[in-house]
Amino acid sequence: MSHAEAHDHHHGPEPGFMRWLKTTNHKDLGALYLMFSLAMFIVGGLMSLVIRAELFTPGMQFVDPQFFNSMTTMHALFMIFGGVMPAFTGLSNYLIPIQLGAPDMALPRINNMGFWILPIAFGMLLSTLFMEGGAPAGGWTLYPPLSMQTGDAMPFLVFSIHLMGISSITGAINVIVTILNLRAPGMDLMKMPLFCWTWLITAFLLIAVMPVLAGAVTMLLTDKYFGTTFFAAAGGGDPVMFQHIFWFFGHPEVYIMILPAFGVVSQIIPTFARKTLFGYSSMVYATAAIALASVIVWAHHMFAVGLPVAAELFFMFAAKMISVPTGVKVFNWVATMWRGSMTFETPMLFSLGFVILFTIGGFSGLMLAMTPVDFQYHDSYFVVAHFHYVLVPGAVFSLFAAVYYWLPKWTGTMYNEKLGKLHFWLSTIFINVLFFPQHFLGLAGMPRRIPDYSLQFAEFNFMSSVGAFAFFITQFIFLYNLITTCRGKWEKATDQVWEGAKGVEWEMLPSPLPYHTFEQQPDLSDYEPHPTH
Amino acid sequence: MAHSAENNQDIYYVPHEGSLWPAIAIVGMFGTTVGASMMMNESSLGAPLMYAGIAVLLFMFYGWIKQVAGESMSGLYNKRMDLSFRWSMGWFIFSEVMFFAAFFGALWYARAISIPFIGGEGNNLATNLFLWDGWEAHWPTNGPAEWGGIFQTVAPWGEWGHGFKEWFNHSLPLVNTMILLTSGVTLEWAHHRLLQGKNGRAAIMLGVTSALGVWFLYLQASEYAHAYADLNLTLESGIYGSTFYMLTGFHGMHVTLGTIMLIVITIRTAMGHFSKEQHFGFEGVAWYWHFVDVVWLGLFIFVYIL
Numbered sequence: 010m011s012h013a014e015a016h017d018h019h020h021g022p023e024p025g026f027m028r029w030l031k032t033t034n035h036k037d038l039g040a041l042y043l044m045f046s047l048a049m050f051i052v053g054g055l056m057s058l059v060i061r062a063e064l065f066t067p068g069m070q071f072v073d074p075q076f077f078n079s080m081t082t083m084h085a086l087f088m089i090f091g092g093v094m095p096a097f098t099g100l101s102n103y104l105i106p107i108q109l110g111a112p113d114m115a116l117p118r119i120n121n122m123g124f125w126i127l128p129i130a131f132g133m134l135l136s137t138l139f140m141e142g143g144a145p146a147g148g149w150t151l152y153p154p155l156s157m158q159t160g161d162a163m164p165f166l167v168f169s170i171h172l173m174g175i176s177s178i179t180g181a182i183n184v185i186v187t188i189l190n191l192r193a194p195g196m197d198l199m200k201m202p203l204f205c206w207t208w209l210i211t212a213f214l215l216i217a218v219m220p221v222l223a224g225a226v227t228m229l230l231t232d233k234y235f236g237t238t239f240f241a242a243a244g245g246g247d248p249v250m251f252q253h254i255f256w257f258f259g260h261p262e263v264y265i266m267i268l269p270a271f272g273v274v275s276q277i278i279p280t281f282a283r284k285t286l287f288g289y290s291s292m293v294y295a296t297a298a299i300a301l302a303s304v305i306v307w308a309h310h311m312f313a314v315g316l317p318v319a320a321e322l323f324f325m326f327a328a329k330m331i332s333v334p335t336g337v338k339v340f341n342w343v344a345t346m347w348r349g350s351m352t353f354e355t356p357m358l359f360s361l362g363f364v365i366l367f368t369i370g371g372f373s374g375l376m377l378a379m380t381p382v383d384f385q386y387h388d389s390y391f392v393v394a395h396f397h398y399v400l401v402p403g404a405v406f407s408l409f410a411a412v413y414y415w416l417p418k419w420t421g422t423m424y425n426e427k428l429g430k431l432h433f434w435l436s437t438i439f440i441n442v443l444f445f446p447q448h449f450l451g452l453a454g455m456p457r458r459i460p461d462y463s464l465q466f467a468e469f470n471f472m473s474s475v476g477a478f479a480f481f482i483t484q485f486i487f488l489y490n491l492i493t494t495c496r497g498k499w500e501k502a503t504d505q506v507w508e509g510a511k512g513v514e515w516e517m518l519p520s521p522l523p524y525h526t527f528e529q530q531p532d533l534s535d536y537e538p539h540p541t542h
Numbered sequence: 543m544a545h546s547a548e549n550n551q552d553i554y555y556v557p558h559e560g561s562l563w564p565a566i567a568i569v570g571m572f573g574t575t576v577g578a579s580m581m582m583n584e585s586s587l588g589a590p591l592m593y594a595g596i597a598v599l600l601f602m603f604y605g606w607i608k609q610v611a612g613e614s615m616s617g618l619y620n621k622r623m624d625l626s627f628r629w630s631m632g633w634f635i636f637s638e639v640m641f642f643a644a645f646f647g648a649l650w651y652a653r654a655i656s657i658p659f660i661g662g663e664g665n666n667l668a669t670n671l672f673l674w675d676g677w678e679a680h681w682p683t684n685g686p687a688e689w690g691g692i693f694q695t696v697a698p699w700g701e702w703g704h705g706f707k708e709w710f711n712h713s714l715p716l717v718n719t720m721i722l723l724t725s726g727v728t729l730e731w732a733h734h735r736l737l738q739g740k741n742g743r744a745a746i747m748l749g750v751t752s753a754l755g756v757w758f759l760y761l762q763a764s765e766y767a768h769a770y771a772d773l774n775l776t777l778e779s780g781i782y783g784s785t786f787y788m789l790t791g792f793h794g795m796h797v798t799l800g801t802i803m804l805i806v807i808t809i810r811t812a813m814g815h816f817s818k819e820q821h822f823g824f825e826g827v828a829w830y831w832h833f834v835d836v837v838w839l840g841l842f843i844f845v846y847i848l
Contacts, residue, residue, distance in 0.1 A: 023560075031560030113556045115626040118606075122564035129572045133579075164579035172571060178637050186629040190622060191554065216637045224644025231788065234582050236778035238689050239648055242673070245685030245781030247656030254644055317664055529552065 030125070033117035035102045036419075036522065038124050042099025043412075045127055049091030050405075052135070054481055056084040061477035063460050064470050077460035078146035079138070085149035089266065090173045091131050093404050097269040098123075098180045100411055101208045103419065105184060107514045107522065108202045110193025110531045115186035116179075123179040130172035137162035148458060150255060151226065153240040153248050157233055167230045174219040181212035181219075193513075193527070195534035199290065202512055202538070206293050207272030210300045214261045214268075217304065222258040225251060249314055256307035264303045267367075267399060268296060270407035271338055274360045276512070277414050278342050281357035282349030283509040285539040288341040295334035295341075302331045312380050313387040321380045328378040332371065339368055354507070355429030359410035362402055362437050370398030373448065388458075391451025397444045402437070409436070409487065416494055417502035418514055421521030424494040428486055435483040443476030511538060555618045563606040570598035607806075611823060615815060624822055631826045635833045638796070642837055645792065649785040649844060653681055657781070660686060684780025693783070694773040696765060698846040714765045715846045718758050719838065725754035726835045729804075729828055732811075739818045741811055748808040751831070755801035762794050789845055793837055800834045803827045 023031075029041060059080045063070050072080070102120065106113055114120045137144040142160015145151070151166075159166065188201070188209045198206075229251070231237040238244025240251045271292075279286045286292065308316060308324040316324075342364050351357070373395040377383055386392060409432075417423045446469035451457075455466045462470065493499065502520045514522070517531060573595025580588030613619065661679025662670030670677065674686035682695050700712025710717060732747035769775040777787045807827050810816065816824050 028560075030565050031562055033557050033560050112554045116630060117556050118561045118564055119630075121561065122567050125564055125568045126571065129568055133572075133576065161583045164582040165576075168575035168579055172575060175571075178634075182630050182633045182637075185633055186626050190625050190629055216633055217640055220637045220641035221644045221647075224641050224648075228644075228648065228784075228788070230582075231777070231784070236690070236776075237784035237788065238685060238778075238780050239652075239784050241685075241689075242656075242660055243685050243687035244689035244784070245657055245660070245683045246652060246784065247659070250648060250651050250656055253651060254647060257647075525558070 031121070033113070033121055034524065035106050035114045035117070035120065036524065036526075038114075038120050039099045039101075039103030040419075041124050042095045042102060042127075045124070046092050046094075046096035046099060049087050049095070049131065053084050053087035053092055054484070056080045056087065058477060058481060060084065061474040064462070065474040066471065067462055067464055067467050069461055072460070074460045075143055075146055078148075078458060079144040081458050082145045082147065082149050083134070083138070086134060086145075087131070088400075089149065089262070090170075091127070093266045093400065093408075094177065095124075095127055096408050097208075097211075097266070097404075098177075100204070100269065100273070100408075100415075101180070101184050104415065104514070105187055105205055105208060106191070107518060107526050108205055108512060109188065109191065109196050110513055110527050110533060111187055111191035112525075112527050112530065114183045115191055116183050119179050120183050123176045123183070126172050126176040130169040130176070133165045133169040133172075137165050140165070150252075150259065151229060152255075153229060153232065153251050156229060157240075159233075163233055164230060167226045170226050171223050174223045177215050177219045181215035184208050184212040185216075193530040193533045195532055195536060199293070200533070200536065200538050202272075203275035203286065203289070203292055203296075204269065204272035207268045207275070207296050210296050211265050211268045214265050214300050214303065218258040218261045218265075221254060222262075225254040225258065228254075249311070252311050252314060253308065256310045257304070259310065260307040261300070261303045263396070263399070264299055266404050268300065270363065270367075270404045271296065273407045273411045273414075274342065274363050275338075277356045277360045277410055278345050278364075280414075280507050280509045280511070281354060281360075282346045282351050284345055284349045285511075286341070287344035287347075288337070289539050291337055292341055295337040298334040299331055302327065302334070306331065309378050309380075309383075312383045325378060325380045329375065332375055335371060339364060339371075352508075354413075355424070355426060355433055356410045356414035358430065358433040359406045359413065362433065363406045363410065366402030366406070366437075366440070367399055370395055370400075370403055373398065386451060388456055389451035390447045390455045390457055393457045394444050394447035394451060397447070401444070402440050406436075409433075412491070414507075415514075416491070417506045418518075418520050419522060420495050420497070421502055421519075422494050422497045423500050423502045423506075424490050425499050428490045432483060432486040432490065435486070436480060439476045439480035439483055441476070443473055443480050446470075446472045446476075552620070554620065554622050555613065557613075561609075563602055563609065566598060566602045567606070570595050570602050573598060611810070611815065614820070614823075624820070627822050627826065631829055635829060638833065639837075642789075642792065642840075645785065645789050646840065646844065649789065652781045652785065657681065657683060682782040684782055687780075689780035690776055690778040690783060691774055693775045693779045695775060695782070695786075696769055696773065696846065698842065714761050714768075715842060718761050718765075719842050721754050721758045721761070722835050722838050725751045725758070726832055728754065729831055733824070733828060736811065736816060736821060736824060737818050741814055741816065744816075745808055745812040748804060748811055752801055752804040752808055755797060755804055755831075759794065759797055759801065762790070762797075786845060789841055793834070793841055796834050796837070800827070800831050803830065 029037065032038060032041075057080075059072060060077065063072055063077055102114060105111070140161040142162060145156070145159050145162050145166045147156035147159060156163075188205055192198075192201070228237065228239040232240055232246075238246045240246050240248045242248070275286055275292055306324055306328040308320060309328040312321055312324075353361075373391065377386055377392065377395055413424060413429055450466055450469045450473075453466065455462055455470075504519050505515050506520060507515070510516075513531070513533070513536075518526060573591050575595070577588050577590070577592025577595050581592060582588070658664070658679045659666045660669065660674055661677060663679065677686040684690055684693060696715060697712065699716040700709050702709055728747050728751045732744045732751065735741075735744035735747060775783060775786070777783055779786075804827060807816075807824050810823065
């Protein structure tokens, strides 16, 4: 750190583990979140490789069906709660205070707690693999009565979800309060970078739905251990009730994982198109519209469960409605690029990959939202293909884009562009080899969460497994690039890093960022990020 | 402290030296949740671990809040910090509202949808004929299997005319409603006294509020004892028992927490920790208590009366 004056006010971080355990610094915590999520992506990725190895050819190969089901369940829990969500929380920690000119996150100690809950929660969840009855195997959706068969793992699963919920809620409160209360003078809400806007709206969703998930799993726990009958028809309850409560959380959850990705892409595309974002305010309103609509569409996950026809119609039309604001976003990204002087550095490549491949996932979502045809697709590999398209080349690609985009700012070192491009192209090829065939498998009738299949599905499963292993190996390029950049192996980054980059972090702050950014908040009254009407 | 008083209003206090309280909180959460999990799996180590975890959590709450209160009273917090606390408490309470919404949702869903469905309503005639032949939907119910055996419910209030004591003993939900509503009034009374700078009077009214909280909890516990002993209304009484005890139980836990918080601010008010300008510690607890009040009104209407 070259800023001598920063040292006058505060001694830098203390060395060793205690620095990270005690830290209240938003950059430290952002880095911790991101490193933790990377570790969870690797754990969850290894679980997916167990799945794809078993499905490589027909017949039973390596694992017994119970363990296979544990792998599908745990893969989902680790990737959703351990990978994607903490990664975006890490980005929010790192970026929101510097983008808004805030001294830190609003509640720095709570921020520390929100992070350190996660290793405990995932330690508990991972330990269930070694328990009597095995790890949870009823699917990440935990539907009763199947999930009632979980063995000793059940309370550990439920409490780890409670802990993850506490972490998410404290993180969300911190984001909201930082954005609403700690913006620098002159940083009006409608001047904020879109990443802040999308995170603000995501945070509202988190606070609204994570407690509902906590309630749902609490009812599972009392049904199993304390004799309640929320989900048992014999006692007047209903297993379908769990599905309603779960998906009231579960559907907003998918937007929790994708809205911050929209924010990332909305900041990267203008930089490399060298234009301001097309339709800034419509982007904000579209994000809010998606979030509002997301809480009234949950039962489109349950079309085949036996809902009344009126409910199926309502949820079909409500679900389709979400494609309108999402379409606004996609067209705005395309319009931003229209007649821009575009260059194709790695963050831009991943963002373009995001726009195209996420949209494919969106289209298969439209197919699934049609009630009559969903009866065929339901619980098939088509669903698996759909949500992996929105989550991997969607959310995860945006994470890659964000890391490549901001890493030079964080570390002061430019990553290796050749390796970045190689990483992008191999990832894009293999992700399609991995997931595109699963559409055909699903349409042909292959069910999801099944360790064996009939012979006509062999070729596409073979392709998919090859893609999975190749995609996983490709990520070592990213890992190498990441570690070497953090160690300063490549050339130094300039303060602006990217020629077309606009915003507080690019125009007002050095690379690498000092340990404490804004002791005194900057005056941003003259700051004009985009034309206003 | 590092900053002098006059530039405090510009500088948002960030504890740059870090803090160990979050780590202690996590040790407590770990002990509590792992201990509780082991108890459910019938391990004898579970209970001691859980109680140790809870003890660590209590220690953490005491120490962390003491530190924050000390920082506040030494003038480290500016107006923005105050606003941060307000936003945070507000959104925290909203998250609590959503937690209760899950259980209210379960109650409404069971009453409006799943029980009529088991009774054959809509396109569910086959369900009724083949699975629960002849069962008619009604409320309160413990389901077609009569889960937990025949039970009676707790009436919201008793009949008048057999003397006050008799009426009182059969009207605990109504009495509890009045207790909580009164406690909301006494709490605001205390707030007004505090705003007038009369800390002693405020502390007395807070003491009354805390006592009402304790009384509520006592009556709620006697109601549970009565329900278990005389009415055969237990947690295992089908969907009625499940929703009844989970809703009132989680509410009771929140009242317990709220009462402890009230006692803490009673002591702090008496010690003169709050000024009429700055007393968010007081207000945060007051918001929480009013929230608990409103949840009870929902319970009184949807669980006891309807």
